[in-house]
Amino acid sequence: MMNPNKFCATNWLYKVGLRPTKQRILLANLLMGDGKHQHFTAEDLFEKAKICKLKVSLATVYNTLHSFSESGLLNKVIVDGSRCYFDTRLDNHSHFFWEETGKLTDAPGNFLEIKNLPKPPKNSKITNVDIIIRLKEN
Amino acid sequence: MMNPNKFCATNWLYKVGLRPTKQRILLANLLMGDGKHQHFTAEDLFEKAKICKLKVSLATVYNTLHSFSESGLLNKVIVDGSRCYFDTRLDNHSHFFWEETGKLTDAPGNFLEIKNLPKPPKNSKITNVDIIIRLKEN
DNA sequence: TTAAATGCAAATCTTTTGCACTGGC
DNA sequence: GCCAGTGCAAAAGATTTGCATTTAA
Numbered sequence: 453m454m455n456p457n458k459f460c461a462t463n464w465l466y467k468v469g470l471r472p473t474k475q476r477i478l479l480a481n482l483l484m485g486d487g488k489h490q491h492f493t494a495e496d497l498f499e500k501a502k503i504c505k506l507k508v509s510l511a512t513v514y515n516t517l518h519s520f521s522e523s524g525l526l527n528k529v530i531v532d533g534s535r536c537y538f539d540t541r542l543d544n545h546s547h548f549f550w551e552e553t554g555k556l557t558d559a560p561g562n563f564l565e566i567k568n569l570p571k572p573p574k575n576s577k578i579t580n581v582d583i584i585i586r587l588k589e590n
Numbered sequence: 591m592m593n594p595n596k597f598c599a600t601n602w603l604y605k606v607g608l609r610p611t612k613q614r615i616l617l618a619n620l621l622m623g624d625g626k627h628q629h630f631t632a633e634d635l636f637e638k639a640k641i642c643k644l645k646v647s648l649a650t651v652y653n654t655l656h657s658f659s660e661s662g663l664l665n666k667v668i669v670d671g672s673r674c675y676f677d678t679r680l681d682n683h684s685h686f687f688w689e690e691t692g693k694l695t696d697a698p699g700n701f702l703e704i705k706n707l708p709k710p711p712k713n714s715k716i717t718n719v720d721i722i723i724r725l726k727e728n
Numbered sequence: 729t730t731a732a733a734t735g736c737a738a739a740t741c742t743t744t745t746g747c748a749c750t751g752g753c
Numbered sequence: 754g755c756c757a758g759t760g761c762a763a764a765a766g767a768t769t770t771g772c773a774t775t776t777a778a
Contacts, residue, residue, distance in 0.1 A: 586716065649768090
């Protein structure tokens with residue numbers, strides 16, 4: 453019988469209709485394998501793969517991360533004009549962004565609540581509400 | 591006697607200790623001259639200057655916008671992985687971002703209110719809370 | 729006079745793309 | 754075998770930087 457807690461990259465990919473290729477499985481395991489939520493950039497993941505002596509090209513890391521986020525397997529988070537972060541945690545939650553180090557972390561407490569959210573203008577709908585709490589060390 | 595409603599670029603710059611150079615005055619007037627709030631990228635402003643037949647280099651537009659936002663004359667808004675927007679409205683308010691067109695507008699109502707904002711971690715302080723409401727036309 | 733600001737072009741950095749090759753199904 | 758996925762290198766796009774020139778104080 454299968455252990456439901458063990459992450460299975462192939463199933464994870466099949467669920468959203470992505471073909472489980474070697475590179476996708478490899479990256480999926482790097483991302484989700486340890487069951488902990490992570491925030492990383494394409495470059496971060498590429499480095500991690502290199503350290504683990506896994507063969508993927510940077511372009512594939514970018515393509516893969518975008519496929520994953522378009523399929524809803526990851527969340528894309530934009531905080532910084534230049535880089536793009538991905539988050540393995542999927543529920544809507546706010547982030548701390550450490551301006552000095554460029555690190556992104558989850559803000560504690562999912563009970564953050566917005567009052568009086570403006571209505572979307574006619575003929576439009578809200579796809580997401582991003583909340584970034586910018587921090588400075590002191 | 592001076593008209594307090596008329597925008598004066600030189601004073602605006604002096605207030606924050608920026609030297610009123612020709613280009614800064616010129617850009618300040620483009621930005622603030624009509625008294626309306628605006629959202630724009632460096633490229634937008636550069637184009638606007640070109641249309642007005644004003645001579646500034648793109649590098650200077652970038653430098654100037656960053657000086658202005660570091661001095662608190664403008665707000666920098668990051669919504670999109672690639673571009674960086676500036677806002678002439680200085681109070682903390684949330685934005686609508688139109689994903690298709692890349693336009694940024696003020697969300698109506700400044701009474702948007704956040705409950706249970708997480709406390710900043712030890713030895714850090716919150717510099718800003720950015721709220722971006724992403725919209726899709728339908 | 730002189731330190732700060734500017735202009736230009738070249739450099740940088742992240743991300744995307746074109747195209748030939750590879751590998752799931 | 755077919756077509757989606759991949760790798761590589763080259764391109765793209767936004768921003769920055771180095772350095773010689775100009776300009777405000």
